[in-house]
Amino acid sequence: LNTGDVIDIYPYEGVTKKHNTNEVLSSWKLKTEILLDEVRAGGRIPLIIGKGLTSKARQSLSLPPSTAFRILSTELPEVKGYSLAQKMVARACGLPEGSGILPGQYCEPAMTTVGSQDTTGPMTRDELKDLACLGFSSDLVLQSFCHTAAYPKPVDIQTHHTLPDFIRNRGGVSLRPGDGIIHSWLNRMLLPDTLGTGGDSHTRFPIGMSFPAGSGLVAFAAATGVMPLDMPESVLVRFVGKMQPGITLRDLVHSIPYYAIQNGLLTVEKKGKKNVFNGRILEIEGLPDLTCEQAFELSDASAERSAAGCTIQLSKNSVIEYLESNIVLLKWMISEGYGDVRTITRRIAKMEAWLSNPNLLVADKHA
Template identity: 80%
Template sequence: PIFFNTMEDAGALPIEVDVSNLNMGDVIDVYPYKGEVRNHETGELLATFELKTDVLIDEVRAGGRIPLIIGRGLTTKAREALGLPHSDVFRQAKDVAESDRGFSLAQKMVGRACGVKGIRPGAYCEPKMTSVGSQDTTGPMTRDELKDLACLGFSADLVMQSFCHTAAYPKPVDVNTHHTLPDFIMNRGGVSLRPGDGVIHSWLNRMLLPDTVGTGGDSHTRFPIGISFPAGSGLVAFAAATGVMPLDMPESVLVRFKGKMQPGITLRDLVHAIPLYAIKQGLLTVEKKGKKNIFSGRILEIEGLPDLKVEQAFELTDASAERSAAGCTIKLNKEPIIEYLNSNIVLLKWMIAEGYGDRRTLERRIQGMEKWLANPELLEADADAEYAAVIDIDLADIKEPILCAPNDPDDARPLSAVQGEKIDEVFIGSCMTNIGHFRAAGKLLDAHKGQLPTRLWVAPPTRMDAAQLTEEGYYSVFGKSGARIEIPGCSLCMGNQARVADGATVVSTSTRNFPNRLGTGANVFLASAELAAVAALIGKLPTPEEYQTYVAQVDKTAVDTYRYLNFNQLSQYTEKADGVIFQTAV
């Protein structure tokens, strides 16, 4: 979806079509109005298609979606001022049939952002953007597009800029971005992080308000509270500048978990259970030719795990990017969200004390959190809401870890199907991790004697995680194990900085394992931090029995291991937060 959106913004005509009858080198004729693809020489009909919306034609004529929206809006206002009737020049989005059925959680969230009860799939809308994120690989382009929009101040309530993709090994152009982009963002009322602070999502999640809508210039901008629709640099600029975002409301797919998690099973295994069970139901195929993917372009909505901590919930929403979903929601109880916001208020106050800006935006967001906490109500899906598909997953049936095999995040397999595979390198890091994962890995590594048979990479998601792990002695453990410890940030995940050895077989906790992403010719298994640590210790993928033997050691101290960063309970943050005096009126 993010690439489809980017093409719309650029004025291209994105066409989704079955290409199984097309071969490399074919010369074809594409007929957008007819919805046909024909062989240029023979005229043979190779495929048919329908445009997502007829408005795409107007977007091409206007040079992109954003110029169309602006031009259409100016035309409407000008005609109203002149007393002229509504223009019939522009193509209109299709009307959506009325329905007596209820709304899903996502439909209600978007509806609230539009000032209505809910938004039906297929309807065009422009929801209010409460939180917008930008990262450093697309940030310079977003800056250029903000200049094109003559944006002197953001209309979105909170805009945040990170420096996570280039901080570890910056090129001269990156260093220039690190020096110039922060002031550009803060001068317009945005919040700028600093190189070395960590991953965009791990920070932006800490600034969210429940049940609100946002976007970000990274496909993994997937809010664990609320909903986000990731976008390209141009649409991020538009959302930040205007405070709204154009959206053709997608359908939803419901995933329902039930039962109790089994010993040794982690949240990452549940992440991979979603494609595995979709494959079992015939809703997803790994084979590229004639590929089926029920999630593609739809919203993934998750239920059945209401007591997860918000940090845990993000593992599930984050991975909806690998499903090619347009967005994701997860139903949580109020208690973990209340705990999370109380922690985040202290973090944002600490940021003010540390000199982060824009101060007014941070203060306003703190006030928004406090307002929600004073009356903590959450939206809920209606019982009769409609979904494109429903996938039920019984946790009792998941008795061994689930990995994604090289090199496709859809190729989910049980550990027993890939056990024994020799492993060369292991990466524990990315936005899919939190402090609990590093404690678990550290405890397994601490019990190991001698040199590891693998090359181990460790990269905490934020500077706060790194500081706490250092204080608790885990950095010492990683160092003694011979691990290569990266600064907080994306590290190996995107493959644009350090890379694994050519042809290496890798176990990674990162988001994706596309060919050549982590390294040239690398074969990458996606797995939990716990399984990754075991693979690092023994140099191969363990059997399920071997795995359970190792993780039983971690389970003995699970309460200590899986403690999350509650900043309101950490004196190094509360002491500074307590000294902050607001400078803006409440």
């Protein structure tokens, strides 16, 4: 194609032709047929909201599901097994235990935990107003003020005064300026094997998995409780053996890109750059005895690899110890006047429910 060319695009046929001729310039295939519905609806978000409203309205009227929307193909290739990330996403989509979401599949998993930080917080607030959100559908939404607390500009001070109540009034949890980094708090509120998102590229959960997003998608996840996702591919990083004397946690973090460079999967030079982690989920195995705080060092570094997300297979004992400590912290938050109290209490109850029957998802051997 050259600048000024006039072309005809045939979305149903999947071809691009020269204007008023039958000369085919290119052939292509839609990633998913749902794209056509998204264009008709004016975007993915209006489509998801419209489908949800239609479904609820028809249920209340005892009508069968609508046939106005395209349905995702249920034909899936045979697989030998699913990875941990694929199982987590499948559970968040309400699929039967043991099933998984394959790379390239479109899905709308539930976002159990959503984080909003202060530099994008005002934009997220505007997006929530546009969505007419009066109450969060996500189980827990956390707002922090870690980026602007130290040297606030006048507009930041105004945000500090107005944003906390906006979040709490919708059932969210609001931290206070000076409380510290969002990740340190958000990690203490997580539920095992659940998904979440946050308006910061370093929103990387040590238990469960997160898909960082922009302010608009964070607002959408908070308001509706789900997030549209094209399932990324995964890269398995398996540690073998035991940590040797003198080897630190930072050595483990740096060993991942180091061995990728050694194997030609990651290059430093800009020209002809390779990055096997880019846009993929980093799935780490072989370090089950790490604490959850240590696991965050590894998952957090996946942001520097431009990975879409990160999972770490931890032992049950590590997660149990972490959750028991987190319950104490959340109870302290209630005693110190943090809110929304109902949301914090609900999260404590879910943590205690998991502790009463602790089970973690595990990747299949031949995933």
